[in-house]
Amino acid sequence: MTSVDNATIEPPGEPRRGRRDPEATRDALLRAARHEFAQNGFAGARVDEIAARAGVNKQLVYHHYGDKDALYLAVLESIYAEIRAAESALHLRGLPPDRAIRRLIEFSFDHLARFPDFVALLSDENRLGAAHVRRSAKLPAMHSPLVGMVAETLEAGVGAGLFRPGLDPMQLYISIAGLSYFSFSNAPTLSAIFGRDLSTATAMRRRRRHVVDLIMNSLRP
Amino acid sequence: MTSVDNATIEPPGEPRRGRRDPEATRDALLRAARHEFAQNGFAGARVDEIAARAGVNKQLVYHHYGDKDALYLAVLESIYAEIRAAESALHLRGLPPDRAIRRLIEFSFDHLARFPDFVALLSDENRLGAAHVRRSAKLPAMHSPLVGMVAETLEAGVGAGLFRPGLDPMQLYISIAGLSYFSFSNAPTLSAIFGRDLSTATAMRRRRRHVVDLIMNSLRP
Amino acid sequence: MTSVDNATIEPPGEPRRGRRDPEATRDALLRAARHEFAQNGFAGARVDEIAARAGVNKQLVYHHYGDKDALYLAVLESIYAEIRAAESALHLRGLPPDRAIRRLIEFSFDHLARFPDFVALLSDENRLGAAHVRRSAKLPAMHSPLVGMVAETLEAGVGAGLFRPGLDPMQLYISIAGLSYFSFSNAPTLSAIFGRDLSTATAMRRRRRHVVDLIMNSLRP
Amino acid sequence: MTSVDNATIEPPGEPRRGRRDPEATRDALLRAARHEFAQNGFAGARVDEIAARAGVNKQLVYHHYGDKDALYLAVLESIYAEIRAAESALHLRGLPPDRAIRRLIEFSFDHLARFPDFVALLSDENRLGAAHVRRSAKLPAMHSPLVGMVAETLEAGVGAGLFRPGLDPMQLYISIAGLSYFSFSNAPTLSAIFGRDLSTATAMRRRRRHVVDLIMNSLRP
DNA sequence: AATGAATGAGTTTTCATTCAT
């Protein structure tokens, strides 16, 4: 479906010995699992399919990860780590407040566009009440550094007369994330209901412009 | 989990007189299915559980609805019908433009608060690419009357100097829906990540105020 | 598949009231059952399908026939009655012995060609050890009048120097029936194995000639 | 029912040491399946029963064979392989033409007597239009070597003045097979109709003599 | 006579997981 669909399929030429590369095995499993869980949700994902897609024996799932739940959590952790790494690479501190916020909005939108699995995985995990995330030892500590940055930027922007006062940084951060997220997560039903494909590149460009516009206008003093 | 959790369980007092009340059977199944699908997603939902919860024989699922997919679609249609009915009861036309939009935002938020199943069901259906919605004969025709109303209201508001011009009604409608939706759909993971429960009544009140605020401020000329 | 395939399907124009024509209902059920049992065997046949095909309510199967087994037996009896009636219409007595036998062989072959369901039904009933036929009150009494006729004809033929002596009438009767029967009953696997379609009109014509030829030559003094 | 009925039941003495003998598992399943399919037809056969009879876990049917259809095909292939092997062991070439044909007829009859499952399986497969056989990759290539042998023998016999000319080898081969086959396949209904058991050893001996007689007499010049 | 709802036992198949090697 998406461009990354078969990214984890084993190259047919190389017969995937791997018998002595546990690192590679773990990684192949993780990629395959991410794809399968995103595609089918936790309940719909098949351990067999993950192993097959990774080109390894099914038992290795249990050997390396324990069980299906643990593998799912590993996938969630990996995907959160990925977005945190991307956020860290943003370097918004040097920018003027309005430029910084605008860039954050654009980043939120573009990251989800690049990693559609993220949306699918998070949707399912939320339907499950974040059961896995809550059980994670790592994730709670991995809160985004951006909330703090938003707080600082808002303060600076208000001081510079660029933003209206009284905005809650966490609420704003959530709104920025949410407007982007919803654009992707609910595109299928919205497209069906509106009778027009909202996931085309053109429609997404328009949507992105609107999201940036909506937030930026809201911040005006 | 939620307050409606066992709303569909058969009241033990009334001994399901039926056996000859297909209407009641269909309805009991639909309610039970809505609950089960919301709770567990399409793949995770169990037909056995639905029948048990409805207090009827499992075969009646197939007798009345055909199969699991068709039942799922019936649930989606019923839940869409419900929100459309609620929207129709809003009567926004008589209000001044800013009051109308504000009320729409509040309605969007409050409806999701009242029917948490709606969010859960829609999330799963979207992960499935809206496969069921698209197959529906009824749903595509059930687009919201509110988009048109938003368009009219925006125009009137711009004319009255209340709103800035250039806003796309559909985009705005989606943003209003999305900001509310995300507040509920992703509360579990957000709570886990932020280390604070965002689904309490207090947190929700605060969030609602922020959402209304964000949109209304963005519309200013 | 065959030309009689949808002979029992209800004409769509007439909405099959029939609410007051039990005779017609019984008959429609019998025809539908014959088709379904022939197509799918006893175990594979579906009572639902039979009722649907007959255009009547499923309960009427039980009302009129008792149960699936009894309906199956009714079908067997009807089909045996049919072949006996056809045999009675043969009037072989007046013919010279060799003409009579030849006509009997041709009749055996042609009857199966006209009623392919007969072969399918009998094959399945035999795999079941003739459980239904044996339970029948009518069938054992419906033995073919032709065995007696074969006996007489053989005797006459031997007397006239047309046939060799020592032939057992019942054995000959079975062989005549069997050579024809096998040509139809096993055509599918034979065709697959020989890699050529033995059920075409041409192949059947050739086969018929061979069968007549084989028996007639064998009877020579 | 027949003497081989419980031939495939696990000997209680040997505790199915297996768990690690896939070859034995596959074989036990195949034997059990042959029995069950012969007894009950494809539609009537129960996968549960096959697994139980083989003394293995039901899932192993799917693990080793894929599904019920594939298992059925495997049974058909095994039974065809068996008859082909027996045919190959006949060594008819060295015999004088009339002896060769006589021996072929006797073999056809005796093989079916020894393997009653063959008849039952083939009857059902034919009612299904040879659906499985046609899908087989192996079977179409497994045509009998005997047709060629019959052709040669006929030619030699005609040359030696033993047989009449003009006989089609394939037709003759089919008739030989058919006369034997019908004797077994339709014995139940014939017995019921004629009111006398045609499947006793005595009756079968008489029938065998008749079949040989009928064919051999037919070949006379 | 006729209907459609309802039932309970079953049927194929699936699946996460463990065992033996």
Add this chain to the structure above:
DNA sequence: TATGAATGAAAACTCATTCAT
């Protein structure tokens, strides 16, 4: 580390039959 066989519990769906009207 890796493999494929093996397991038991359960899943969706089916089916002959009966009930209430």
